[in-house]
Amino acid sequence: MAYEASTDRRESAPVLNVGEPVPAEQSGRPAMRRLVSLDVFRGWTMFWIVGGAAILEGLQRLSPNPVTNAIAYELTHTEWHGLRFYDLIWPSFMLMTGMSLAFSYAKRSISQTHAHIFHRVLQRFAVLFLLGSLRESISFHHPYLIELSSALQPIAVAYLAAFLLIRKSWKVQAAVGAAILIGYALVLAFVSVPGVPAGSYRQDLNLVLWSDLATVGRVLPEHWGTVICTAPTIATTILGMLLGELLMTGRSSRWKISLIAAIGASGILLGFALDPVIPIVMKMWTTTYGLASAGWACLMFLFFYWVVDVRGARKWGFPFVVFGTNAVAIYMSQSIVHWGQIVSIFTAPLSATVGSWAPLCTAMLTLLVEWLVLYWMYKRKIFLTA
16 A cells, blocks of 8 residues: 555555556566556455445445345454455455565566665555554544554555565465464464463454453454454465466466466365364454455456456446555545545435435445545546555
8 A cells, every 4th residue: 555646657556556567578577468457356345445335235224125135244344253245355455465566576676676675665564554553543533553453554564574575486475374374373272371261262252352452452342353363464465476476477367267266266165164163253363264265355356357357348447446546545534534424514405305315325425526536636647655
C-alpha cells in the first residue's frame, strides 16, 4: 500500500499496483502485458469493504429472502469457528501484496541495485505501519503505535519479511512459508502458559489472547488476536510472491492456470481436512484458516486472471480498477471522511419519500460518491503509493 502521489500510472507499489511487466530483453523473461486482473481483483475485494456489503445489507432489509439472507450472512465475519466470504478479504490482500512485490522487484531490479530497492522497502514498511497506527488511533479514539489488528500493519510486516526472501529460490521461499505455518500450529498445540492449557482454541482462553495481554496489555473486542498471529500472515504473502514469480515465467497460460488451481484446491482441502484437529479460526489466524483462506484467495484471483488476462475481457472490470489502483486512499478515508454520514445529510430529506428504500439508496449513493472521487484521481493520475 502506499502514500505518495504518483504521476506515472505504471509505478508499482507493494499493495496497490502490480508494476509494469519486465521487458524480455532486459530481464531474461518473456514479455508480458500488465497484469490487469490483479488490479481488478484488488478493486473487487475493496468494493465489499467500502460499500458493497452495505448495499447488500440494504437490499436484504428491503426484501429478506433466502438468497439475500445467505449473501448477507457471507458478508459478515465468522463469530469464531468457521469460514465465510468476508473472512477471505484480509488473506486476499496478503496474497496480492506478495504478487505485487514479485512484479515490482522484477521491474526495479532492471535499473536499481538490491540495496537501493531495500531502502525503498524500508520506507514503505514505515509508511504502511504508521498509516495503520493513524487509522486505528482514529477508530479507537486513542493513540496506538502498534495495532496489528489493522490490515495495514500486518501487511507492512509481511511485505518486509517476504522481501527478505525475494532473491531466494522458490523452493526456499516455499519451505519458509510452510515452516511458518507448521511452527505456528505447533506453538498453539503444545505451548502452555499460566492459565492457558496447550491446544486451547476457545474464544476466551487461548495463547493468542494471552500473548496480546502480555505484550500490548489489552484484548480487542470480539477477541481478535494481534501479535503472534501476525506471523502466519507472512506465509500467505510468500505464497503470493511465488504466484507472481510463476506468472512471470514463460510457461503457457494453461499450465499456470492448472498449477494455481491445484494450489488453491489443495489449500482448501488440507485446511478443512485438518479442521477437526486445528479449528479454522480467523481471529487466531490458525494454520488451517491460513491454508483454507489462501486457497480460496488463489481461486478467486484465478477467476479474474482467466477472464481478464487470458480471455481478454477487460472493459467490464474498469469500475473495479478505479477502486484497486487507489485502494489505500479509500481505505484510509473510511476512518477520516465518513462518507456515509456526509451523503446521509442530503438523502435524509428523501427518507419520507422512499421509505424502506432509504438504506439501500444511501448505500448506493455513498459508493457512487466514493467511486467518483477515485475516478477523478484516476483521470489525473493521482495514485497514493508507498
